[in-house]
Amino acid sequence: MRKIDDLSFEELKDAMLKIGEPKFKASQIFGWIHNKTVDSFDDMTNVSQKTKAELKLEYEFTKAVIELKLKSEMDETKKYVIKFEDGNIVESVYLKYKFGNTACISSQVGCKMGCHFCASTKNGFRRDLSPSEMLKQIYLIQKDINEKISNVVIMGSGEPLENFDNVVKFLDIINDERGQNISMRKITLSTSGIVPNIYRLADVNIPITLAISLHAATQEKREQIMPIARKYKLNEILKACDNYVETTGRRLTFEYIMIKGFNDTREDAEMLSKLLKNKLANINLIPCNYVKEANTKPSGDLDIMKFKKILTDNGINATVRRELGSDINAACGQLRNELLKM
Ligand code: SAH
Secondary structure, eight states, rough: OGGGGGOOHHHHHHHHHHHTTTTHHHHHHHHHHSSSSSSSGGGTTTTTTHHHHHHHHEEEEOOOEEEEEEEEESOEEEEEEEEETTTTTEEEEEEEEETEEEEEEESEEEEESSTTTOOGGGGGGEEOOOOHHHHHHHHHHHHTTEEEEEEEEEOOSOGGGSHHHHEEEEEEHHHHHTTTTGGGEEEEEEOOHHHHHHHHHHHTTTOOEEEEEESSHHHHHHHHOOOOGGGGGGGHHHHHHHHHHHHHHEEEEEEEEEBTEEEEEEHHHHHHHHHTTSSSEEEEEEEOOOOOTTTOOOHHHHHHHHHHHHHHHHHHHHEOOOOOOOOGGGGGGHHHHHHHOO
């Protein structure tokens, strides 16, 4: 059986026509699924029994539950372990920022990228998430906090550009005005740099914010911590980024996790400045989260400040990401790893 909540509005319209129902009913049903976020056909109170019976013959709802929830004692961050029908679990995080309620969602179960510092990849890759499994993470968080999510970051576990079609479908549905109506400008997608799919993303021209996990200023250093860097070279990534900016007119974000003694020296900052000179971009400095399996430690506050000053003095827009929920392992994948060991 197909999942009704995986259908974009256009697909739902076609599905309704196929069962002999008028197109206008698709808006109503799409609204029940993606605006009111019901979990079953029976909850659609103003839809006729006949229509519901016809839909039930071919479609069902994606099931997902909150398996575990951790609340930060330091701020309002909440971390969720969400379980799908096949028993697979992913992590999602709720972050309260001044600019809005943000959901950080996963795009895959596990990850293939193998980045040395990242917990999500330590147990390997299981499978892609479907569009509805990404949507469900947001809907479940919304129900739990009893407030609307206004911003989404695809920065949980997984490489979203390796799950391209499902992610694009997810973006289409979450943005639909009949559903959650979350503006593309309030969505950030983070990638380790899958070059061909950065071009594809520019082609579909969805004006989200693209964030590139840079983490090192040279090809050689990047390869030391990110195996995917051998396949997609730094200069190719930057070329794809230039194309993205030209096509979409959107500013990019470069993420740079700061690892003590590895990429946080004056020389690193100078090289990074050169690399990003004259780019329409913001660089986000992120003290790396300690991951047991990786043995990487965050740079000291003073080193981060000095690093940022060098970038700013060189005319590069740099910000330091405020750390939220560090007491509940908010960095992705860490909690799942602990659970998988049990
Ligand atoms: N695969 C995508 C998106 C998921 S990771 C990507 O690589 O961008 C989201 C961000 O968290 C990435 O920038 C990733 O490099 C970063 N990250 C992973 N492990 C981290 C850690 N231990 N500390 C801080 N950031 C980390």
